[in-house]
Amino acid sequence: MANVIASGLSRGAVEELSRQKGEPEWMLQKRLHAWEVYENTPAPLGRRGDLGTRRTLSNFKFQELSPYVPSEANSTLPVVIAQALKEALVDQRSGLIVQRNASVVRVELDESLKRRGVILTALDTAVHEYPELVQQYFMTRCVPVESNKYTAQHAAFWSGGVFLYIPKGVEIEQPILSQIWIDAPASATFAHTLIIAEEQSSVHYVTEYNSAFEGEQASFLNDVVEVYARNEARVEFSNMQDLGLNVWNVTNKNAMHEKDAGVTWVMADLGSKLTLANIGATLRGNGSAAELVGVFFSDHDQRFSMNTLSDHDALSTNAETLVKGVLTDASRVEFEGMIRVQPKAQQTASFLSDHTLLLSSECRAESIPSLEIGANEVSASHGATTGQIDEEQLFYLMVRGIPREEAERIIVQGFFEPVLQRIPLENLRTRLRRSIVRRMRGADESEADAWLDAQERWEIEDVDEHAISLDGSKVDEEIKLSEY
Amino acid sequence: MESELIIKNLHASIEGKAILRGVDLVVKQGEVHALMGPNGSGKSTLANVIMGNPKYEVTDGEIWFKGENILEYSPDRRARMRLFLAFQYPMSIPGVSVANFLRRALEAVREGNKPLEEGEKPTGKMGKRNSIPPKEFRNLLQTKMRLLKVDNSFINRAINDGFSGGEKKRAEILQMALLEPEIALMDETDSGLDIDALKIVSESVNALTGPNLGILLITHYQRILDYITPDFVHVMFNGRIVKSGGKELAFELEDKGYEWLKPAEEENGVSVNG
Numbered sequence: 001m002a003n004v005i006a007s008g009l010s011r012g013a014v015e016e017l018s019r020q021k022g023e024p025e026w027m028l029q030k031r032l033h034a035w036e037v038y039e040n041t042p043a044p045l046g047r048r049g050d051l052g053t054r055r056t057l058s059n060f061k062f063q064e065l066s067p068y069v070p071s072e073a074n075s076t077l078p079v080v081i082a083q084a085l086k087e088a089l090v091d092q093r094s095g096l097i098v099q100r101n102a103s104v105v106r107v108e109l110d111e112s113l114k115r116r117g118v119i120l121t122a123l124d125t126a127v128h129e130y131p132e133l134v135q136q137y138f139m140t141r142c143v144p145v146e147s148n149k150y151t152a153q154h155a156a157f158w159s160g161g162v163f164l165y166i167p168k169g170v171e172i173e174q175p176i177l178s179q180i181w182i183d184a185p186a187s188a189t190f191a192h193t194l195i196i197a198e199e200q201s202s203v204h205y206v207t208e209y210n211s212a213f214e215g216e217q218a219s220f221l222n223d224v225v226e227v228y229a230r231n232e233a234r235v236e237f238s239n240m241q242d243l244g245l246n247v248w249n250v251t252n253k254n255a256m257h258e259k260d261a262g263v264t265w266v267m268a269d270l271g272s273k274l275t276l277a278n279i280g281a282t283l284r285g286n287g288s289a290a291e292l293v294g295v296f297f298s299d300h301d302q303r304f305s306m307n308t309l310s311d312h313d314a315l316s317t318n319a320e321t322l323v324k325g326v327l328t329d330a331s332r333v334e335f336e337g338m339i340r341v342q343p344k345a346q347q348t349a350s351f352l353s354d355h356t357l358l359l360s361s362e363c364r365a366e367s368i369p370s371l372e373i374g375a376n377e378v379s380a381s382h383g384a385t386t387g388q389i390d391e392e393q394l395f396y397l398m399v400r401g402i403p404r405e406e407a408e409r410i411i412v413q414g415f416f417e418p419v420l421q422r423i424p425l426e427n428l429r430t431r432l433r434r435s436i437v438r439r440m441r442g443a444d445e446s447e448a449d450a451w452l453d454a455q456e457r458w459e460i461e462d463v464d465e466h467a468i469s470l471d472g473s474k475v476d477e478e479i480k481l482s483e484y
Numbered sequence: 485m486e487s488e489l490i491i492k493n494l495h496a497s498i499e500g501k502a503i504l505r506g507v508d509l510v511v512k513q514g515e516v517h518a519l520m521g522p523n524g525s526g527k528s529t530l531a532n533v534i535m536g537n538p539k540y541e542v543t544d545g546e547i548w549f550k551g552e553n554i555l556e557y558s559p560d561r562r563a564r565m566r567l568f569l570a571f572q573y574p575m576s577i578p579g580v581s582v583a584n585f586l587r588r589a590l591e592a593v594r595e596g597n598k599p600l601e602e603g604e605k606p607t608g609k610m611g612k613r614n615s616i617p618p619k620e621f622r623n624l625l626q627t628k629m630r631l632l633k634v635d636n637s638f639i640n641r642a643i644n645d646g647f648s649g650g651e652k653k654r655a656e657i658l659q660m661a662l663l664e665p666e667i668a669l670m671d672e673t674d675s676g677l678d679i680d681a682l683k684i685v686s687e688s689v690n691a692l693t694g695p696n697l698g699i700l701l702i703t704h705y706q707r708i709l710d711y712i713t714p715d716f717v718h719v720m721f722n723g724r725i726v727k728s729g730g731k732e733l734a735f736e737l738e739d740k741g742y743e744w745l746k747p748a749e750e751e752n753g754v755s756v757n758g
Binding site for chain 2: 390391392393395396397398399400401402403404406407410411413414415416417418446447449450451453454455
């Protein structure tokens with residue numbers, strides 16, 4: 001039986017963690033190497049004059065956290081987690097994996113996919129059952145241990161984790177759902193996701209980060225996601241982060257693209273006290289394509305630092321990054337979007353845009369798009385806008401009877417809508433809309449419903465002219481609705 | 485009893501510049517008033533001030549609607565009392581579909597004359613507001629769209645986003661049809677329309693007129709009056725209504741232009757900014 005490891009990050013804690021898990025020597029050595037890197041790497045502090053998110057994070061009291069809070073597999077889940085899980089599972093799905101604090105507590109996978117060689121398991125388990133694959137792919141090329149101080153910290157203490165392997169040619173139609181839950185105060189969770197999509201395979205993977213505990217005692221989630229998309233593989237990775245304001249989050253995500261592979265990141269950051277996010281696309285194979293669609297909504301004194309990298313390192317690669325965010329209260333958001341075109345990356349097409357809406361006078365946003373271009377046959381551009389809600393638009397809505405605050409919320413909905421429409425899963429779009437509405441002061445559920453009805457459920461097909469009487473009565477059956 | 489909009493000695497300015505200089509006007513449910521006058525005479529300002537546009541400052545006078553002085557009311561509350569403004573330049577709001585927006589608007593308007601928000605001393609939580617079931621809303625909107633011969637695709641589009649001039653004006657009339665105002669201010673609804681679009685828009689307005697709707701039709705040109713017959717015609721000049729009469733006044737204006745109505749002070753060289 002696993003035991004909680006006492007507060008404090010140390011070499012001893014790394015050894016204790018590995019011993020409790022009964023890990024093979026190579027993994028212990030990898031962890032200890034990572035610990036050394038962690039000890040010897042300075043924390044990133046950001047630039048002089050920035051909004052200070054990295055600096056704030058560097059002062060976080062990591063030593064007050066327990067680095068390992070295990071949960072028992074298949075034990076009864078707390079009501080709030082069970083309920084949220086139910087909400088997320090209305091869609092058809094191919095598989096499900098749930099991590100609670102340091103442990104994976106639920107794994108399901110469609111039987112026919114198992115027979116075709118798909119593997120979905122805890123990374124803890126994969127270390128024992130598929131050591132060659134883990135040794136080859138885990139924090140080697142995609143997100144190397146040495147990437148930064150926090151990736152090293154993650155490699156030293158990772159626990160639980162997701163291992164998804166999709167063999168050549170297997171296309172998984174229904175999404176695989178994943179949830180990461182933190183319900184232990186003063187804990188650090190190091191959740192890892194490793195996805196290997198072999199040639200011509202495809203998958204939609206949807207993961208959510210949530211927390212369920214009260215109080216001021218902060219917890220920490222330091223997660224890493226590695227996606228290997230082999231030749232012509234397609235991976236769509238969606239992530240909704242809705243952690244409580246007592247959770248700090250560092251996330252490092254990268255996708256390694258081989259020839260003609262395509263990876264889409266959909267990122268929605270709503271929660272956490274502070275988030276440092278590094279999201280990358282490494283376009284290593286000719287003809288590969290990356291897409292990143294991001295939305296965020298920050299309030300209270302939340303701080304986000306979002307950093308994207310489109311790294312073009314092969315012929316004819318494409319990348320498109322679109323981020324839209326809304327800030328209110330005293331929140332602060334830094335966005336840095338980098339397009340890097342290596343000398344051999346001719347015929348690159350890369351675009352980046354970032355649009356921010358400020359709802360309060362105390363919030364601050366900073367946007368720094370940048371380009372590093374080493375090739376000459378390149379089409380690349382970036383753009384950023386930051387602004388406030390247009391008073392004329394507000395007046396227009398108010399003159400239709402809608403109170404000011406609600407009018408603001410409607411304009412915010414409209415601001416997000418074009419990005420939300422690019423999210424492939426309806427269930428996720430729907431819950432994201434609800435989460436956005438819930439975050440806006442004064443809003444109620446009927447507002448989310450009206451938005452949803454309008455965007456998702458309203459498809460009037462051609463109706464028989466005679467079916468509708470002019471007084472609008474008794475015509476329900478004749479109006480064909482897509483989802484009622 | 486029919487609703488009345490009563491404007492008494494209304495003065496308003498923008499950035500310290502006086503635009504309205506003592507407007508008196510009464511519009512009752514069931515009546516069609518045309519408000520005419522040259523550019524810059526204050527017609528659009530009047531419409532905006534009646535709706536409570538915060539850009540303008542009311543410096544004197546009163547606006548009464550249904551027996552209440554509405555000067556201190558927010559624009560949305562005025563709308564919920566069933567005042568309506570069809571904008572001269574409707575705003576486009578990207579990403580907000582007509583369906584979403586109009587359902588919220590209709591729900592709000594059905595709450596009637598009561599505050600819905602903090603600053604207005606709410607009677608209850610916003611959440612208590614009655615929502616209209618999607619089917620009911622859809623049926624109602626479709627009925628109105630059919631009445632005004634508006635294409636179905638309208639509702640899934642973002643409000644006025646990429647609409648042609650004619651489409652924007654028709655969308656305004658559609659909103660008017662749905663929200664069923666008691667008094668509607670129509671600000672240059674005819675401007676920027678070609679003759680075919682003008683006919684369609686006029687037919688739409690005519691389809692809505694009746695004993696329950698009073699209209700203040702603001703126009704710069706006489707031509708819309710070929711299609712919509714007013715009961716009263718008013719002429720505005722430099723922030724005042726200088727002449728009122730029946731529909732024959734419109735014909736007189738067509739013949740003589742506005743010059744003959746110029747107030748005397750104007751000719752005496754008193755500087756007036758329109």
